[in-house]
Amino acid sequence: MTALAHELVGAAAHLAALGLSPGSSGNVSAREGDRVLITPTGTDLAALDPRNLSVLGLDGTHLDGPAPSKEYPLHLAFYRRERATRAVVHLHSRHAAAASCHAPWSERSALPPLTPYFVMRVGQIPLLPYAPPGDPAQAAELERLGFPCRAALLQNHGPVVAGTSLRAATEAAVEVEEASALHLLLGDRPVRHLTTAEATALATKYGTYWEPAH
Known part of the structure; x- marks a missing residue:
C-alpha cells in the first residue's frame, strides 16, 4: 500500500494548502481491497508521514499503525454503502461548516443545485443531525440512509465526502466548500437553481446522484 500512502499524503497536503483543514482538523482515508489507510488521530494534514498512517479493516479492526482518527466510523460507513468508494475526505472547511448550521435545502440535499459542477462532482448532500464528533451512531445513520449519496x-x-478515487474525493470536497460559499453569499436573494431535469441529466452523465426534492 506504499503508493497509496504517498497518494493519500499528497491529497491531504493539497487540502491543507487550500486552507480547508485548519489546525489538526480533518481526516482522509483510502481503501485498497479490504484494508483502509486513514490519517491518525490529532494529525495535521499538511505534515503527514506515509510510513505512519493507521490501517483498518472494513469492520473497524485496527490492523497497524497509530490510533486512527476518531471519525473513522464515518469513513467505513461510506465504504460499506458503495463498493466503488475508494476514498473519503472529512473537513471542517469554513463555508461548509457554516452551511451545516443552516436548515437543509431539502430532505435529500443540504445545498441546492446552484451550479453544474456541484452536481457533477458531488450530487445530493444530505444534512445529518448533530452528533458529537466520532459518534458511531451518526455513522450508522449515514450507512442506513435510504437513498444514494456520496457526501x-x-x-x-x-x-464528509466519498469518491471513486482520492482525486475524485478531494475535488468533491473542494466543490462542497465552493458551493457552500456561494449558497451563503446569495443568502435570501431570489436565485435560479438548476431544474430537477437539468440536475438529473448531469448526475446521470457524470455518475453522481440527484433526485427530486422531497
Whole structure:
C-alpha cells in the first residue's frame, strides 16, 4: 500500500494548502481491497508521514499503525454503502461548516443545485443531525440512509465526502466548500437553481446522484 500512502499524503497536503483543514482538523482515508489507510488521530494534514498512517479493516479492526482518527466510523460507513468508494475526505472547511448550521435545502440535499459542477462532482448532500464528533451512531445513520449519496453535511460540524478515487474525493470536497460559499453569499436573494431535469441529466452523465426534492 506504499503508493497509496504517498497518494493519500499528497491529497491531504493539497487540502491543507487550500486552507480547508485548519489546525489538526480533518481526516482522509483510502481503501485498497479490504484494508483502509486513514490519517491518525490529532494529525495535521499538511505534515503527514506515509510510513505512519493507521490501517483498518472494513469492520473497524485496527490492523497497524497509530490510533486512527476518531471519525473513522464515518469513513467505513461510506465504504460499506458503495463498493466503488475508494476514498473519503472529512473537513471542517469554513463555508461548509457554516452551511451545516443552516436548515437543509431539502430532505435529500443540504445545498441546492446552484451550479453544474456541484452536481457533477458531488450530487445530493444530505444534512445529518448533530452528533458529537466520532459518534458511531451518526455513522450508522449515514450507512442506513435510504437513498444514494456520496457526501453528507454533519450538522454544526462540516462535510464528509466519498469518491471513486482520492482525486475524485478531494475535488468533491473542494466543490462542497465552493458551493457552500456561494449558497451563503446569495443568502435570501431570489436565485435560479438548476431544474430537477437539468440536475438529473448531469448526475446521470457524470455518475453522481440527484433526485427530486422531497
